[in-house]
Amino acid sequence: MIGFLFHGLRGRRVLVLTAIGLTFVGVAGSVLAAFPLKWILDKIINDRDPGLPPLAPLLTALDGLAPGGPRPVSPGHSQFAVILASATVLLLLGAAEALVAFVRRSVAAFVGQDLEAALRTRVFDHLVRTPLAWHGRQRLGEVVQRLSGNISDIGKLVTDGLVDLLSGLLTLVGILVVMLAISWQFTVLSMCVVPPLFVIVACYTHHTKRASKQAARAAGRVAEVAASMIGAIAEVKVFTLERWAGRVFAERAEAQRRPALRAGRRQAEFSPLVILLLTVSNTVIVVVGAWVAAGHDFTLWLVTIPAGSLTVGTLTVFLAYSKLLYQPMRDLSKLMLQVSAAAAAVERVQEVLDQPREDQLPGGPARVLPGRARGEVAFAGVVFGYQPGEPVLRGVDLEVPVGTRLALVGLSGGGKSTMVKLLARLHEPWQGSITVDGVDTREHPLEFLRGNIGMVLQDSVLFEGSVRENLLLGRPGATEEEVVAAARQACLHDMIMELPGGYAAPVHEHGGNFSCGQRQRIAIARAILRDAPILVLDEPTASLDVEAEVEVMRAIERLTEGRTVIMISHRLAMLGHVDEIAVLDGGRIVERGTYRQLKARAGVFARLLAEQNRYATEPVELDLGDHASAHREGRVRTT
Numbered sequence: 001m002i003g004f005l006f007h008g009l010r011g012r013r014v015l016v017l018t019a020i021g022l023t024f025v026g027v028a029g030s031v032l033a034a035f036p037l038k039w040i041l042d043k044i045i046n047d048r049d050p051g052l053p054p055l056a057p058l059l060t061a062l063d064g065l066a067p068g069g070p071r072p073v074s075p076g077h078s079q080f081a082v083i084l085a086s087a088t089v090l091l092l093l094g095a096a097e098a099l100v101a102f103v104r105r106s107v108a109a110f111v112g113q114d115l116e117a118a119l120r121t122r123v124f125d126h127l128v129r130t131p132l133a134w135h136g137r138q139r140l141g142e143v144v145q146r147l148s149g150n151i152s153d154i155g156k157l158v159t160d161g162l163v164d165l166l167s168g169l170l171t172l173v174g175i176l177v178v179m180l181a182i183s184w185q186f187t188v189l190s191m192c193v194v195p196p197l198f199v200i201v202a203c204y205t206h207h208t209k210r211a212s213k214q215a216a217r218a219a220g221r222v223a224e225v226a227a228s229m230i231g232a233i234a235e236v237k238v239f240t241l242e243r244w245a246g247r248v249f250a251e252r253a254e255a256q257r258r259p260a261l262r263a264g265r266r267q268a269e270f271s272p273l274v275i276l277l278l279t280v281s282n283t284v285i286v287v288v289g290a291w292v293a294a295g296h297d298f299t300l301w302l303v304t305i306p307a308g309s310l311t312v313g314t315l316t317v318f319l320a321y322s323k324l325l326y327q328p329m330r331d332l333s334k335l336m337l338q339v340s341a342a343a344a345a346v347e348r349v350q351e352v353l354d355q356p357r358e359d360q361l362p363g364g365p366a367r368v369l370p371g372r373a374r375g376e377v378a379f380a381g382v383v384f385g386y387q388p389g390e391p392v393l394r395g396v397d398l399e400v401p402v403g404t405r406l407a408l409v410g411l412s413g414g415g416k417s418t419m420v421k422l423l424a425r426l427h428e429p430w431q432g433s434i435t436v437d438g439v440d441t442r443e444h445p446l447e448f449l450r451g452n453i454g455m456v457l458q459d460s461v462l463f464e465g466s467v468r469e470n471l472l473l474g475r476p477g478a479t480e481e482e483v484v485a486a487a488r489q490a491c492l493h494d495m496i497m498e499l500p501g502g503y504a505a506p507v508h509e510h511g512g513n514f515s516c517g518q519r520q521r522i523a524i525a526r527a528i529l530r531d532a533p534i535l536v537l538d539e540p541t542a543s544l545d546v547e548a549e550v551e552v553m554r555a556i557e558r559l560t561e562g563r564t565v566i567m568i569s570h571r572l573a574m575l576g577h578v579d580e581i582a583v584l585d586g587g588r589i590v591e592r593g594t595y596r597q598l599k600a601r602a603g604v605f606a607r608l609l610a611e612q613n614r615y616a617t618e619p620v621e622l623d624l625g626d627h628a629s630a631h632r633e634g635r636v637r638t639t
């Protein structure tokens with residue numbers, strides 16, 4: 001963890017050193033603050049001067065102001081001068097400590113927040129470049145937790161650790177040194193409290209940590225269930241699941257309450273125990289100290305404290321210090337929790353950073369190609385699966401010449417979407433190769449490859465922002481005219497103009513304020529803007545009703561003009577307008593041809609078509625001409 005933090009704090013180390021230096025100053029101020037009280041008490045009771053040479057000029061000057069004028073007998077100073085000098089020192093130390101605390105905390109907060117923001121950006125940047133296969137193995141909540149909660153834990157340790165850990169340790173050492181300088185015997189007596197105090201702190205830190213961890217895990221499960229229920233609030237209402245949802249949530253909330261309660265109880269027990277222990281210790285110091293100050297010897301086993309070796313002032317300082325011991329002890333115990341949370345967080349964050357990025361995957365050398373591909377696609381002997389030993393694709397061979405519109409059909413789960421994921425290099429084939437313009441996709445720079453493939457999927461994702469921002473994702477930097485032209489081609493412009501704000505209208509989370517058909521047309525407009533030579537359409541109309549489908553198909557027809565298109569579709573009756581159909585079965589391409597050829601062949605395609613038509617009230621007769629007009633006339637129905 002230390003290495004991780006040291007590396008993370010690069011560029012901020014001067015600030016860290018400043019904070020450490022200021023901590024020394026602050027601690028010195030708080031440790032020395034007990035002395036002025038000792039000087040006053042010693043002066044009043046024993047007529048003893050502070051005895052610090054640097055204070056002499058101040059005391060002499062103050063003597064002159066004392067009521068009744070300067071004292072005739074030197075070297076003793078007046079009580080007035082000692083009281084005023086002590087008060088001045090007290091004020092100066094307090095002011096210095098306050099100033100230092102302000103600067104130190106500000107620096108620490110800045111460094112902590114700065115580190116958090118930089119780390120979060122770095123981890124997010126890495127996450128979006130981590131291969132899809134890794135993401136497929138993760139739970140979304142887990143990944144988000146690494147990015148938010150875990151990085152906060154690291155930032156908190158830096159912010160608080162810089163201030164509390166260091167100042168706690170320094171205060172303890174400082175107090176010990178000063179106490180030893182005053183009276184080693186009394187120091188030994190005061191320190192008797194440390195071992196039991198340490199045992200209490202260690203025990204309670206351990207128990208509280210365990211209970212807090214359980215509570216944090218349970219809190220995660222509460223958040224998970226709340227997010228999923230509220231996220232599906234329409235389903236909860238439609239299926240009248242309110243009572244069930246309430247019960248599930250209450251169970252999770254109860255599971256969180258128990259460990260949280262345990263953690264709270266442990267914390268509640270901890271403080272009184274420490275207070276009791278310190279009270280006993282203080283009482284012993286008061287009794288023994290008063291006895292010795294009153295002129296009696298005190299002997300305990302081998303240690304003897306001689307009579308008069310302690311003044312009332314020294315006793316007061318000891319009492320003040322034994323109280324001062326309590327705060328750093330508490331800070332350090334609190335910090336132990338933070339250190340263990342941050343250590344776990346560093347491990348989880350490092351796990352993400354250790355994942356190789358997509359652009360670091362082994363592959364051929366990156367060949368620099370012209371900005372735009374021609375659009376020739378070929379699969380040769382491609383074998384791939386998601387689980388070892390369970391191939392989904394078992395040797396796919398398929399060539400798609402430039403400008404061809406090819407439909408990919410087959411049974412559900414046959415691997416059609418998998419093929420297009422491989423084309424975009426979201427996964428790597430186990431065997432065989434996929435080429436674009438005759439060059440293996442592994443040899444293309446990733447950005448070039450993906451920049452030349454446009455995709456419209458079954459359910460398009462919109463991001464929070466405005467409609468314009470969502471369209472511009474297709475081509476950042478496109479002009480307003482280009483955006484509007486793309487929207488017109490996607491049959492979207494009129495709908496957008498009816499929205500309040502037009503192109504500036506807000507898009508809510510996941511595009512929740514747009515219908516499925518509207519979302520698809522926005523995705524098509526994006527693809528038009530992207531203007532990629534290769535276009536993948538993965539069932540873009542699957543979740544639409546007939547009317548929306550007609551609109552989307554009209555937009556798609558314009559989009560596909562002059563491009564290489566791979567279109568995945570279950571609606572076999574609608575494939576008359578494509579140039580060729582390829583049938584995927586058993587992990588291989590088993591048939592290829594036009595709609596008419598495949599229908600006539602009585603093979604897999606004809607069988608699939610017959611299956612689909614079985615449930616139609618009347619057989620579908622496809623118009624192989626204008627597909628959209630077939631829709632408008634109601635001659636094509638969906639299955």
Ligand SMILES: Nc1ncnc2c1ncn2[C@@H]1O[C@H](COP(=O)(O)OP(=O)(O)OP(=O)(O)O)[C@@H](O)[C@H]1O
Nearest residue numbers: 136386387392410411412413414415416417418419
């Ligand atoms: N990320 C994944 N992890 C594990 N298995 C997967 C993953 N994605 C797909 N599969 C499995 O791979 C097989 C092929 O899935 P794929 O989505 O490519 O089929 P498909 O032909 O597109 O299906 P559909 O037509 O229903 O969309 C299926 O058995 C599916 O369960």
